[in-house]
Amino acid sequence: MKSLRIIFAGTPEFASAHLQAIIDSQHQVIAVYSQPDRPAGRGQKLMPSPVKSLAIEHHIPVYQPKSLRNEEAQQELAALDADLMVVVAYGLILPQVVLDTPKLGCINVHGSILPKWRGAAPIQRAIEAGDTESGVTIMQMDAGLDTGDMLLKSCCPIQPEDTAADLHDRLIEIGRPALIDALNGIAAGQVHGEKQDDSLACYAHKMSKDEARLDWQKSARYLDCQVRAFNPWPVSITSLDDTNIRVWEAIALEESSGEQPGTLIKSDKDGLDIACGNGEGTLRIKRLQLAGSRAMTVQELLNSKKAMFTTGKQFS
Numbered sequence: 001m002k003s004l005r006i007i008f009a010g011t012p013e014f015a016s017a018h019l020q021a022i023i024d025s026q027h028q029v030i031a032v033y034s035q036p037d038r039p040a041g042r043g044q045k046l047m048p049s050p051v052k053s054l055a056i057e058h059h060i061p062v063y064q065p066k067s068l069r070n071e072e073a074q075q076e077l078a079a080l081d082a083d084l085m086v087v088v089a090y091g092l093i094l095p096q097v098v099l100d101t102p103k104l105g106c107i108n109v110h111g112s113i114l115p116k117w118r119g120a121a122p123i124q125r126a127i128e129a130g131d132t133e134s135g136v137t138i139m140q141m142d143a144g145l146d147t148g149d150m151l152l153k154s155c156c157p158i159q160p161e162d163t164a165a166d167l168h169d170r171l172i173e174i175g176r177p178a179l180i181d182a183l184n185g186i187a188a189g190q191v192h193g194e195k196q197d198d199s200l201a202c203y204a205h206k207m208s209k210d211e212a213r214l215d216w217q218k219s220a221r222y223l224d225c226q227v228r229a230f231n232p233w234p235v236s237i238t239s240l241d242d243t244n245i246r247v248w249e250a251i252a253l254e255e256s257s258g259e260q261p262g263t264l265i266k267s268d269k270d271g272l273d274i275a276c277g278n279g280e281g282t283l284r285i286k287r288l289q290l291a292g293s294r295a296m297t298v299q300e301l302l303n304s305k306k307a308m309f310t311t312g313k314q315f316s
Contacts, residue, residue, distance in 0.1 A: 009033035015088040016050035021176035106141040115196040118146035119204035128229035136175040138182040149193025154178040163231040216262035220252035220281030249287035
């Protein structure tokens with residue numbers, strides 16, 4: 001089987017796991033593209049991305065242009081004479097001239113079963129929507145937003161308790177072998193693309209802190225999905241006595257109380273039971289975080305803050 005000369009473009013941990021899979025394969029990573037170093041931590045020191053750190057560890061040249069739209073960056077990429085470019089959560093738009101530069105074009109590892117959940121946050125939006133299945137699609141890139149021909153799909157269930165972090169890790173586990181299978185198929189000339197049905201597409205908008213507040217007029221089932229989708233970022237929030245509370249874990253209960261949405265019905269070691277909208281169940285918060293404190297179970301919090309969580313109080 002032919003060994004492909006590959007340019008890898010990616011930035012976060014999800015991407016670095018796929019880079020490692022290629023490094024461990026028979027294919028050759030000749031260069032890595034990653035976003036410029038960003039300030040992080042209390043000291044706001046410039047930190048390399050997980051992809052850059054892995055590339056340096058394996059002595060792979062790293063390129064970090066702010067954009068691939070300028071001619072200099074495009075010529076630099078073309079000079080690498082790659083067979084293929086693999087893009088995984090890179091974060092920069094690739095203009096058509098870049099898509100056309102490698103001999104076999106560019107492929108992308110996308111964290112959904114396309115055409116559903118095109119866009120920046122497919123993992124989180126699938127959980128938020130209450131989907132029961134997700135997966136990874138290896139796609140030939142074109143100028144559209146996740147609209148290219150599908151080369152290979154690998155599916156997995158979304159469990160009722162899954163957070164975005166859980167699904168992220170599961171998609172890495174199925175994405176790495178799927179990517180290598182696709183690369184081997186491309187090298188052997190045995191992979192053929194399948195057109196997407198645009199009528200089935202949903203757009204996975206980028207996550208925003210502005211969405212994080214829980215709306216108690218919603219059903220318990222929806223709020224359960226939101227809490228899991230927003231864990232670990234940006235984390236759902238609610239307020240009690242003008243204090244913001246981050247909600248890390250919750251479950252939907254079918255029984256309804258008839259109380260006004262947002263009313264605290266019960267507080268004990270099992271959690272905080274809060275009435276939801278239109279009589280559509282009760283949300284039980286199991287793990288939460290007060291400002292300036294660590295995340296903890298409700299039982300831990302009641303040991304020191306029991307008076308704060310009196311039955312009948314209103315969350316907003």
